[in-house]
Amino acid sequence: MAKPPLSMKPTGWYQVAWSDEVAVGHVHTMKYFGEEMIAWRAESGRVTVMNAYCEHLGAHLGFGGKVIGEVLQCPFHGWQWNQEGRNVCIPYEKRPNRGRRITTYPVTECNQSIYIWHDTDGREPFFDAPDVFASFADGSSLDDYYPQQRLYVPGRELHPQYVLENGVDFAHFKYVHDTPIVPVFTRHDFDQPVSYVDFTITFEGDENQSIDDVDSGVEAINGGLGIAVTKSSGMIDNRTISAITPVDESTSDVRFMVYIGRPTTERARQNAERAERKAQEFGAEVIRQFQQDVHIWSHQRYSDPPALASSEMQGFTAIREWALRFYPDGKGGSAARLAAANLDS
Template structure:
């Protein structure tokens, strides 16, 4: 449960300017806060004074976070900047974590060696221009109606992302009437990104492919998916380790706006998104919660190349050497 990479830990609108949110990931208590000017910081949660958790009752003062116990202040770099009842501060920092906000989602960089980010994330819009050129403004806001979290599930992230090469589970897990097929030489590997392109054929249209979806998985933490054709929506799925036994699972949906609609997601689309897309994770979880990881699985002939390639690629995100 200690892979290297970027992992989602929330949505930007959960933490407004001056907001504070407690978190727990990778076995550590964390606190995220946004300064009054809008800058997001994530750091270890317990004040070095007497160990109070800064995420429960802590208050943002300007660009700093004040401890709820005795008012000691810490800036976004983890430095103690103010002790109300003495002139001098302490020369000890709270550990800070690299974070990134993209398209309304918050990501945390994890590396057991303490190295700075070794690669960047795909972008839900810029990374897919060659496949389907649409801008964020053409979709309804993702939060809160297109976002859902499953907390503390006893699921390893790596198991969830094997779906990215598994064409046959759609029929049995999601009751899909047709099996998608891998297209364009099955898959592509590009450093930290594993890309697959699936196609769905339609019986109503002479068995022609009427919808495809492009999946770009970043490490073992996040999967960016763009659907094109019969529907043109986007899905970000993330699995983030909480500790050595469980993960938080995040699902985020971008659904195209109705022509001329500039408001939030309408109720009829909210219901459709929840029923048809967000709940697919519930269906997967029926398997994932009770699944054991088979190191050398028996594979059907059509699965061998893609599964072996994915697992070999995934193995590269564990036990990375320190960056010199």
């Protein structure tokens, strides 16, 4: 498959692990943005993500590295590195090597996930990772939902922007997910690094119904190109998180999470076992539908400029212009070329 003409090192927050994969004292290995990395959790509970190799003689800290309190000890010669990547102890010397530092990444934990801030220019984070509960400011919390259901698809040949563009692609719902009618978008807000997309949608009924009679929909919050969270209304209460993280110059890891709301009626609560089983089934269906998208993204070629229909122009132009801000060179697909193309074939 042709490599997309998009940088695989966009700026933003990206998931590198789930929180429960990095217990206190554990060292977790991974590779993202072409770098071997580790995540380790100190005794205080703080997670550090850094490049994997000791600056002394290059030992990989993920293979035998030991967490001691708030520092990580190299398995080769016992050099200790703190949460800022600085050497704080050489056990056979009187002082540490203050001139060497392992690259570390800003870290945040939410959505039961560990995210790092990636920026090739070394800038500090300029927006927050969206939280699937707090960002909607509706008073909801983890306690209101059944345990998270997850999908992990490693090493697919796709770009994070494919997934974000899916959020404005109203036409695909009918043909990929078998919705009876095409949804209608009611909000596109791409003014800030965190963007908002709302749409009316239904998965029930038939194609003869009117969209004006549909009272269900989805609100989506996109935190850069790496994280999108959604909240449903007017249907089974569910929240989702999609997280796409570049591994190297051609592949990304895909993570998708679903929360299903706990029952609110007394009758449903009395039959807790049945309610939980139905929640598991519905969560599995949400994941299945996301897998349908992953299958297409994994074999997609980035089209620039795309041959859009006139009704698609506004959404795709807006999201591609918005996406430009996350690329180091400001080139993520030309909105100017998109606008100039003959889109009404």
